[in-house]
Amino acid sequence: MRRILHLALHDSRLFLARRENFFFMFIMPTMFMLFFSVVLRGGGPTDVKVFLQVVDADDGFLSRAFIDQLETGQFEVTVLDAAAADTTAYLRRLVIPAGFTDDVLAHREVKLTLTKSAGSDLQYDAAAEVRLRQVQARFLGALVRWGRTAPDSSAPAAVPVVAPADRDRLLALLAAQPVVTVDQEFAGTGRPVPSGAGQSVPGMLTMFMVMTVAIGGAESLTREKLGGTLSRLATTTFSRGEILGGKLLHLGLVAMVQAMVLMAAGQAIGHWHLFGIDFSWGPHFGFIVLGLVPYAFAVAGLTLLLGGLFRTTQQAESLGWLVGMVLAAMGGCWWPLEIMPHGAQVAAAFFPTYWAMKVLHGVVTFGHGLDAVGLPMIVLTIFGIVFAWLGARTMKVSG
Amino acid sequence: MTPVLEVRDLHKVFGDLTAVDGISFSVNEGEIYGFLGPNGAGKTTSISMICGLLPPTEGEVLVMGLSIAEDPRGVKRLLGVVPQEVAVYEELSARMNLEFWGGIYGLKGKALRERVNGLLAQVGLDDRAAEPVKNFSGGMKRRLNLAMGLVHDPQLILLDEPTVGIDPQARHKILDIVKQIAADGRTVLYTTHYLEEAEDLCDRLAIIDHGSILAEGTVAELKAKLGEGSLLTVQGGFKAPELAAAAGAVAGLQPVEIIDGRGMLVVGRDGPGVSNALSGLFQAGLAFDDITIKEPNLEDLFLNLTGRELRD
Known part of the structure; x- marks a missing residue:
């Protein structure tokens, strides 16, 4: 083991002696992480208004009060009358039926209809539903506090009359702090889609762990193979296993150092709220590190395989980039997997980046612990073993 | 006395190509043993089998009585290999390179520092020891390449074309170092x-x-x-059989190579002498445009043995 460590530390020193590797490891990933966190900051429907077309077939004072509540409830409302509704396109449409005000005042059941077009965004549709429930609860709460008694049921045809002062009292109740609020929370198997820094920080970490090692490591292995230092090592008392073990350990160490650099960068971004970004690694920092160790192993194995396959340093540089990009895209490092087509989501499971992202989202976004990292760790270890085995078979040590 | 290196009936076959075809030789302590041959002759393949990089198809390699097949680590500890390519870490300094390779063989601390300092002085790189190797000239890199094979003070040093691609002055320096290694009692292939x-x-x-x-x-x-004698080279408008017949008529004149328009002949020391040999050829009616007389060298021997020149 001492000999393997000797080789791994030497290779790591060599890796850092190359200025371009220093740039790729420290400067570029940090910049990317910061940039994407800023660009994606506040993304998703959480902080933006959701478009909602309202067909007000009632046009009574209660329907107008309800629409006012929609506008204060994070909706971008467009109001149409019933006649214009047939000729106007929409993403989401809420229909307030004729007689809404009278029916509510008469304590009769009223149905509001929310319709979504085929082209509407699922995330924004979900947000619209939740916000509509919130407005509904707020509106009903105010009505209850308004305290109007039900009209005489023996005279159903009578139209309730509301005095102006009484109307003003209802509007004041609607403007006041509500008694009942509806909070939203995803339950069961449904999960929020990571967005903003919650997506970009884990994504950049996962991507650069593979990019830095695959490009720099494969290029370095190819250079050693072509330059003769690898076969020179094989003429020493080091066995082939020790040489490849040293290379694997070095590559794994580089991957973990890259992870630590970006974890520190993510921590700094969240701690100082740089550019208003809100991010935290959460309470289970240790599980993140634990989950990333087999990922580093998988990345090291993959790089050994690439180093064995590449014939020139130019190949290593260009194809290393390509491999890193494909792994990042397919593993969900650039965008949430939830927005990818179903087939791509299934295919993602065959990429180690997917399992690394699963660790990070499980721990960081969903706040889980060991239960989130157990299965990914096993899968990533299997990836590592397979890649390292293939790499050992492919890598030509003896010139 | 056990030879430092003993190679017995070594073969290496790659598919249809027989790269090494049953070579046997031995090298004694303190000896510089040369492998002379053109590119592709099988020199590097032989070295690769001797140092354990390639397994032989057949045959045996013994270093100080130890078989490379049976005890590769034991044999490799005795070997210092200097490959044909300059296999150094360009980003590191000469000192760092030597320290790394010394560390590979378990050298550390003061012993490593002293050994590295001694080698840097021996190969004339002590004043540039801290500089990245990528700044070195080709000759300096070659010297470092050589020093890296010596860092653990091996018994047997395998040098595979260590002077390829460098200027005569740098080559001269390397040859001096090799002579010094042998003078210190080490064995060189x-x-x-x-x-x-x-x-x-x-x-x-x-x-x-x-x-x-x-x-x-x-x-x-x-x-x-x-x-023993002189090598006579003649060129002219003759046909090969004409020269062969004329040479056969002169006692003590041995043909080395004869082709149309050109012939190489050895005039034995006990033979007719160069003047008489030439007279014999003229008397046969041959005319020459150019005549060269010189002492035979290894090039001529190679030509004699293979029918082609060493640099073909």
Whole structure:
């Protein structure tokens, strides 16, 4: 083991002696992480208004009060009358039926209809539903506090009359702090889609762990193979296993150092709220590190395989980039997997980046612990073993 | 006395190609043994099998009595390999390179520092020891390449064309270092396709081509295989059979190579003498445009053995 460590530390020193590797490891990933966190900051429907077309077939004072509540409830409302509704396109449409005000005042059941077009965004549709429930609860709460008694049921045809002062009292109740609020929370198997820094920080970490090692490591292995230092090592008392073990350990160490650099960068971004970004690694920092160790192993194995396959340093540089990009895209490092087509989501499971992202989202976004990292760790270890085995078979040590 | 290196009936076959075809030789302590042959003759493949990089298809390699097949680690500890390519870490300094390779063999602390300092001085790089190797000239890199093979003070040093691609001055420096290594009691196996190097450096030589040893011995012994005397080269408008017939009529004149328009003949010391030999050829009615007379060298021997020049 001492000999393997000797080789791994030497290779790591060599890796850092190359200025371009220093740039790729420290400067570029940090910049990317910061940039994407800023660009994606506040993304998703959480902080933006959701478009909602309202067909007000009632046009009574209660329907107008309800629409006012929609506008204060994070909706971008467009109001149409019933006649214009047939000729106007929409993403989401809420229909307030004729007689809404009278029916509510008469304590009769009223149905509001929310319709979504085929082209509407699922995330924004979900947000619209939740916000509509919130407005509904707020509106009903105010009505209850308004305290109007039900009209005489023996005279159903009578139209309730509301005095102006009484109307003003209802509007004041609607403007006041509500008694009942509806909070939203995803339950069961449904999960929020990571967005903003919650997506970009884990994504950049996962991507650069593979990019830095695959490009720099494969290029370095190819250079050693072509330059003769690898076969020179094989003429020493080091066995082939020790040489490849040293290379694997070095590559794994580089991957973990890259992870630590970006974890520190993510921590700094969240701690100082740089550019208003809100991010935290959460309470289970240790599980993140634990989950990333087999990922580093998988990345090291993959790089050994690439180093064995590449014939020139130019190949290593260009194809290393390509491999890193494909792994990042397919593993969900650039965008949430939830927005990818179903087939791509299934295919993602065959990429180690997917399992690394699963660790990070499980721990960081969903706040889980060991239960989130157990299965990914096993899968990533299997990836590592397979890649390292293939790499050992492919890598030509003896010139 | 057990030879430091003993190679027995070594073969290496790659598919249809026989790269090494049953070579056997031994090298004694303190000896510089040369492998002289053109590119592709099988020199590097032989070295690769001797140092354990390639498994032989057949045959055996013994270093100080230890078999590389049975005890590779034990044998490798005794070997210092200097590959044909400059296998150094360009980003690191000369000192760092030597320290790394010394560390590979378990050297550390003061012993490593002293050894590295000594080597840097020996190869003339002590004043540039802290500089990245990528700034070095080709000759300096070659010297470092050599020093890296010596850092653990091996018993047997395998040098595979260590002077390829460098200027005469740098080559001279490397040859001096190799002589010094041998003078210190180390054994050297030296491959080259440069005749002058082989003649100047090696105590004994094997001439190798197409994976086989064609001749072996000291430089004097090898030259003697052509016969003592002078080498006569003639060029003119004659046909090969005409010259062969004329030479056959002159006692003591041995043909080395004869083709249309050109012939190489050895005039034995006990033979007719150069003047008489030429007279004999003229009397046969041959006319020459150019006549060269010289002492035979290893190039001529190689030509005699293979029918082609060493640098073909």
